[in-house]
């Protein structure tokens with residue numbers, strides 16, 4: 471099933487997982503998906519070397535999500551370090567595995583790995599995927615603007631190019647201030663971007679993740695968020711609960727503002743995803 475068709479029926483709820491890191495047993499992904507599947511997400515996306523981990527079990531995990539759990543998978547594909555030939559090989563593998571949906575990304579630039587010259591931007595990957603078969607293509611977007619973009623106008627112009635190249639839906643970078651998302655959504659609409667935009671929500675439940683959000687994602691951390699996190703910095707249970715509550719409050723407000731869907735960055739933690747879903751699951755109609 472092509473995930474873009476789901477938006478015609480309901481507000482979507484999707485999850486993101488990453489392949490286990492090299493120091494974690496590969497089997498741990500089964501307990502992650504076992505824990506997430508009962509929450510009945512509309513789709514689950516699987517990262518491709520997210521955060522520079524470089525591991526590549528993405529296609530195998532997508533196949534398992536589809537075959538064993540009957541949930542629609544979305545395979546991430548980040549092109550910055552790939553040759554054109556390697557991308558065509560990955561696409562052939564995906565087709566053989568029955569994968570219909572791809573999140574086409576440029577990918578994070580690793581300062582220690584000079585980028586390959588075949589792809590500079592996600593739009594170039596999207597063009598190639600479009601030529602190479604009947605895939606549904608998703609893209610990423612940035613409510614606060616992409617950190618490398620000189621300004622929001624340029625970033626939205628490039629986003630429009632991405633949509634014109636063949637993206638049928640967008641997933642946003644994580645953010646903690648919904649007003650940034652609403653302002654971005656309005657600018658995108660003015661630019662003629664008319665595909666569904668899912669809001670990316672990251673439950674922040676420990677200090678390590680807060681630091682990561684600032685460096686990897688450049689997300690703005692609002693005062694309200696920092697206040698509640700510092701209040702509980704020495705109490706892991708309270709901090710976890712505060713992170714869950716903050717994510718729930720963002721989701722409720724987004725739904726009240728007619729968001730197309732929510733994409734939950736689960737960090738492979740079914741306990742936290744279950745807590746969040748138990749508060750808001752029935753709102754996804």
Ligand SMILES: NC(=O)C1=CN([C@@H]2O[C@H](COP(=O)(O)OP(=O)(O)OC[C@H]3O[C@@H](n4cnc5c(N)ncnc54)[C@H](O)[C@@H]3O)[C@@H](O)[C@H]2O)C=CC1
Pocket residue numbers: 486517518520546548574575576577578579590591592593610611616617618619624625628632642643
């Ligand atoms: N779920 C995930 O795995 C997500 C990953 N990311 C990461 O975000 C980063 C960026 O990836 P994408 O959004 O796919 O990249 P992109 O290629 O759409 O944009 C990257 C940057 O290049 C600029 N740009 C695009 N086209 C341009 C052009 N023709 N000329 C000049 N500048 C241009 C954009 O404004 C932006 O600053 C990656 O690090 C990606 O891995 C972001 C969100 C979600």
Ligand SMILES: Nc1nc(=O)c2c([nH]1)NC[C@@H]1CN(c3ccc(C(=O)N[C@@H](CCC(=O)O)C(=O)O)cc3)CN21
Pocket residue numbers: 491517519520521522578643644678679682683686687735737
């Ligand atoms: N620039 C960018 N790159 C990404 O790969 C990316 C985004 N943004 N935004 C959306 C999601 C969020 N991603 C993330 C966010 C945080 C971690 C992180 O904190 N990783 C920890 C390990 C967590 C664990 O194993 O439990 C780390 O230390 O790397 C990883 C991926 C991947 N995606």
